[in-house]
Amino acid sequence: MKTVDDLIAEGVQDRHVLLRADFNVPLDGYSITDDGRIRAALPTITKLVGAGAKLLVMAHLGRIRDPEPLGRDKRSSLAPVAGRLGQLLDQRVSLAEDVVGQSARDVAGALTAGGVAMLANVRCEPRETGSGSERDALATELAELVPGGAFVSDGFGVVHREQASVYEIARKLPAYGGDLVARETEVLRRLTGDPARPYVVILGGSKVSDKLAVLQNLLPKVDTLLVGGAMCFTFLAAEGHDVGGSKLEAEQVDTCRRLLSEYADTLVLPVDVVVADAFAADANTRTVPVTEIPEGWMGLDVGPETVRLFGEKLADAATVFWNGPMGVFEMEPFAAGTTGVAEAVADSPSFSVIGGGDSASAIRAAGLDEERFGHISTGGGASLEFLEGKDLPGIAVLEEAS
Structure with missing residues (x-):
């Protein structure tokens, strides 16, 4: 152009x-x-x-x-x-x-x-x-x-x-x-062309259905895909875990089960989560393994062991793309997972791309220096559609x- x-x-x-x-x-x-x-x-x-x-x-x-x-x-x-x-x-x-x-x-x-x-x-x-x-x-x-x-x-x-x-x-x-x-455009073409490896993608947010196209397009191309946010509970349910009152897309469980089977060495799910008895900043909270989510309690953030696990994957990365928060970061009790992952991305030696939207807002809310990231996109939806392989009009x- x-x-x-x-x-x-x-x-x-x-x-x-x-x-x-x-x-x-x-x-x-x-x-x-x-x-x-x-x-x-x-x-x-x-x-x-x-x-x-x-x-x-x-x-x-x-x-x-x-x-x-x-x-x-x-x-x-x-x-x-x-x-x-x-x-x-x-x-x-x-x-x-x-x-x-x-x-x-x-x-x-x-x-x-x-x-x-x-x-x-x-x-x-x-x-x-x-x-x-x-x-x-x-x-x-x-x-x-x-x-x-x-x-x-x-x-x-x-x-x-x-x-x-x-x-x-x-x-x-x-x-x-x-x-x-x-x-x-230059940065996203770098991600879809021949990115330096290991290439690690982090996807968060609310729904698997919102990210399904990008999941299916990226999984064959990346070395590791880390899943957080509310969408992780549909994957955890597909693994057979009881996710309590966490957000769940029942109609996507079979799809997640297929992806987990096909890309077992690529997909990485949380190992612990922060749960609450209500969707509120003043709710009672606990940090539990994903195998022990209490009945009626909802997962609202990834836990510290998950942040550590994700950090290990990011430490070895050469290219990172991140789109979507790890939890309800707008509420202080459920912000630590997103902040922790943001810090891990910032510490990574990789060329890192933050895919706009809530991820970019979370970085600013955490007070992290934007210069520590390779590129912070202004277009969450546009960047996802590009990575889905779609032409952008x-x-x-x-x-x-x-």
Whole structure:
């Protein structure tokens, strides 16, 4: 794909550039609790601003259940994002009140060289996720906001979505990949190509069904696959253990049993877990072997022996990919497993890739230096789909444009 560096070499002084970023940051009320995704886009943004572009940014925030009427629900407003981006850039970032309406046209038209503005939350526009013809029409209107301009895709967290601001827009304007998208793609291709070995993957999270495709695609390719999170209890049940009141996908037990049989030397399950008598931070807790989970108690984290076991596997790794927490890390009594595994990954001599989402949040919550990891992805869903072997529409369209 052509990159933002290619665009700058062609010249962007006084030229409009439409940038798709992933600014879907977590909020507490209207305060941003983790600005990692905004910071991840800064290299591309500062390059374009420094080169004199008139930068118009598209992004989404949250899940919009009812897109109409635009702007009525402050929870969907990008105002906190525009404010934080302005602080990081040390310049004002104006925010349009709509996506392609009069306010958007006015804000885009008022941009000067080196200036930055944002459109309203693109998912407040129903056509963003509509039918193909609806998305195409919206992309045409977006392109009209930047006459003679270019499109830069730097929201890796959305490149697996066939949406107007990600896919169709790249067919309306000269299209380029931003630094983040180029780096993410390079790293994931390194994992799917010829990774240094031993290659160890850690998968956590709630459901086997959510990770089944990536499990089936990775198991023949990796040396060790460590399983944690609530999904481990379906595997433990497949081994014949009583998992008490732990989360269990009964319909996936046979699949897990088959995988355990076929990849007995590859799959590694927890040996102990932290259980609780209720799903609450103040619940009664115990640490027990996986063979002794009490009736009615639920597993909410992996135990210290499991952290030690996983750490031994990681100590010898040359390549590591991690996606999904080891437990309910948002509750302090059940955070130690995730933190312990994060520290083991950080201590590993491997090239480590953190697969976005909760894993990245857990690293920041633990206060670990991000420089201790090879790469922290901004796209949990996108990185998983890439590792499943799927084509990502937002990447494919950039490569077509090259």
